[in-house]
Ligand SMILES: Nc1ncnc2c1ncn2[C@@H]1O[C@H](COP(=O)(O)OP(=O)(O)OP(=O)(O)O)[C@@H](O)[C@H]1O
């Protein structure tokens with residue numbers, strides 16, 4: 001776009017903000033600007049007469065700025081003014097903070113009604129230096145279009161005319177040879193009608209003193225006050241010197257407070273403030289001397305990204321001893337989340353403050369070094385491995401590994417190479433840091449704090465072996481005692497740098513969440529196929545090649561999803577089995593409707609149909625793309641528009657699909673999601689219901705997938721359905737998951753460990769089909785809620801002999817042992833048939849009640865504060 005400014009011949013080509021900054025950086029153009037500044041001074045008289053006219057032009061330019069997000073430059077008196085896309089950035093913050101939103105609306109009405117606005121500002125000499133040094137805090141008072149810059153004693157420094165609509169946080173202008181940047185709105189006076197508006201002053205006190213020796217480009221670094229002067233809104237990092245006894249060459253007197261900018265403190269939730277302080281203390285070596293790593297293991301959706309962004313932004317600008325702590329930061333993340341990180345940076349900080357560099361096929365990591373204004377490199381694990389040679393040449397002060405549980409296996413290439421990078425400050429982010437065993441825990445801890453647990457052999461001898469030995473069912477009292485002792489010691493050593501908060505923390509900002517585990521019965525055909533497969537395994541009947549355990553597991557899981565997924569599979573190992581061929585023949589003869597066979601599919605279809613009558617959307621998650629294909633055919637049959645994200649979806653397309661689905665204008669009702677390809681990190685609050693159609697061995701993968709919709713931005717009550725076929729391998733996997741979840745809690749926040757290796761009897765149990773049960777999981781719990789019903793059912797009047805025997809056995813089993821300690825499920829509500837109509841109506845499952853045998857339900861209902 002070519003802009004010609006009045007007479008003073010400032011003509012600039014500005015196509016984007018980047019163009020503008022490149023333009024300014026170029027020496028030739030700097031000379032060009034200085035030349036025109038001189039010209040401007042010469043013609044200042046004439047120019048001053050023009051200023052009013054200029055303001056009108058600015059108004060119209062400003063409109064175009066909002067719509068195009070481009071940076072424009074114009075001259076007002078002898079001062080250059082930059083209009084940024086701040087309006088857009090602000091609105092991003094406002095969306096999340098209803099209070100601020102109100103203020104801003106009020107602020108607009110003030111502007112319109114010509115009242116006085118007062119802004120906190122920082123100002124300094126006009127300079128073209130890369131890192132600006134602000135000399136002082138000040139106040140900018142604006143009445144109508146007249147602005148007065150004052151120092152903190154109230155002395156006038158200069159005046160100018162402005163367009164009040166532009167005066168948003170981060171906006172820069174020039175007044176009386178000073179460059180001024182707006183920090184925030186402090187107050188506006190009572191208007192003539194006597195209405196008062198809540199002042200931002202209530203949230204953030206005006207700054208009084210500014211210590212100039214701190215850092216370069218300092219936005220809010222002005223608030224170096226004693227802690228007692230700071231309101232609860234300000235966020236000041238803990239003092240370095242009071243926590244660490246003695247540091248060579250450092251005079252504690254020179255320590256300065258490190259405060260977080262108001263643009264971030266305004267949005268941080270309380271747990272996030274704590275998280276930022278935790279991260280600061282870890283990476284500064286305050287928590288544990290000579291160790292600079294942290295594991296932030298908050299559950300999904302708690303905003304780990306924002307906590308890291310806050311830390312990065314603060315320490316790129318500030319430090320306790322004058323210099324910023326960080327110069328360059330490396331963020332390694334799954335490829336699907338690279339652009340999400342960039343989006344979050346821009347969302348919280350605005351595009352004028354930070355320039356994250358996302359490495360991809362066009363933007364090579366080696367170019368990062370040539371971009372002085374980019375201090376943050378975001379790269380995928382795969383690209384990191386490919387570009388390791390170039391990356392290791394760059395000095396990074398902090399490494400963040402998102403979804404860091406990927407590094408749990410020290411043999412994977414990315415883990416090895418990341419360990420090699422010469423950078424002591426390391427943060428690992430993960431919803432679930434410990435998923436499988438103590439060895440993995442060691443790998444993760446060893447990555448962030450390499451010396452704390454000693455060598456792998458030492459760790460194994462001292463911690464791992466005694467802990468595992470103590471879990472053995474026949475462990476002696478001594479072994480048990482030693483194991484517990486070592487587990488405690490391990491927890492004590494590692495807990496200072498591992499932080500884990502649960503989702504309950506965000507429940508007060510989110511609407512209700514209903515979680516259900518829904519049990520369905522196998523159809524006759526499913527039962528026959530299932531029995532055939534397990535008989536094959538038990539009898540070892542296959543002549544040519546014996547199917548592996550994995551083949552059997554996959555076959556059973558497919559049958560549970562839908563028989564067709566197994567029968568139509570060309571590689572199916574029963575293809576030559578006469579009983580199997582007979583089954584298929586009978587089925588073809590019956591010509592029955594495929595989608596009617598299976599309880600789970602019936603439930604999906606019922607939900608889809610009911611959804612049509614509402615404005616709700618649903619996410620359907622499966623680990624099998626074949627199952628997603630199946631869902632597609634149901635969507636088509638039902639005439640429902642859908643989006644799909646699986647392993648074949650390009651990275652660039654992913655962000656678009658997600659944004660489209662989340663937008664209010666989009667009319668697709670269904671999001672088909674492959675748990676493997678897109679389970680982690682994605683935000684899908686556009687949907688209010690989610691079905692986890694099949695489960696993984698790893699509880700973390702399922703939890704990741706189920707956490708996609710109960711996120712910030714969700715406005716509706718959320719319903720999460722996990723579907724399980726009663727008595728089948730699906731239930732066994734689920735039960736095993738529960739013990740695994742317990743394991744993940746062991747070192748982080750629980751007291752004991754359990755060994756999870758599959759013995760041959762466990763394998764046998766896995767492949768045993770339990771018929772006549774509504775929910776095997778419930779049967780095995782030490783729960784008395786349904787005992788009365790079971791006893792009645794097992795009375796002499798009961799016709800079904802098998803069922804009678806089974807229920808008697810179960811009661812015996814429950815009395816003799818507490819087989820499953822599914823404590824979490826004991827707290828949930830338990831429902832048996834007949835289900836109440838109103839509940840099934842709410843779950844949108846009324847029409848398929850007969851296909852459901854049992855329901856566990858849990859509702860999280862914290863106070864909902866709409867945002
Ligand atoms: N204080 C906040 N106010 C409003 N929205 C927030 C806040 N903190 C985070 N969010 C939003 O919540 C969503 C989830 O945050 P984020 O992706 O960082 O979660 P996470 O902890 O990394 O979860 P996961 O483990 O699933 O990756 C994002 O859309 C983010 O913008």
Ligand SMILES: [Mg+2]
Pocket residue numbers: 304305402681
């Ligand atoms: Mg995340």
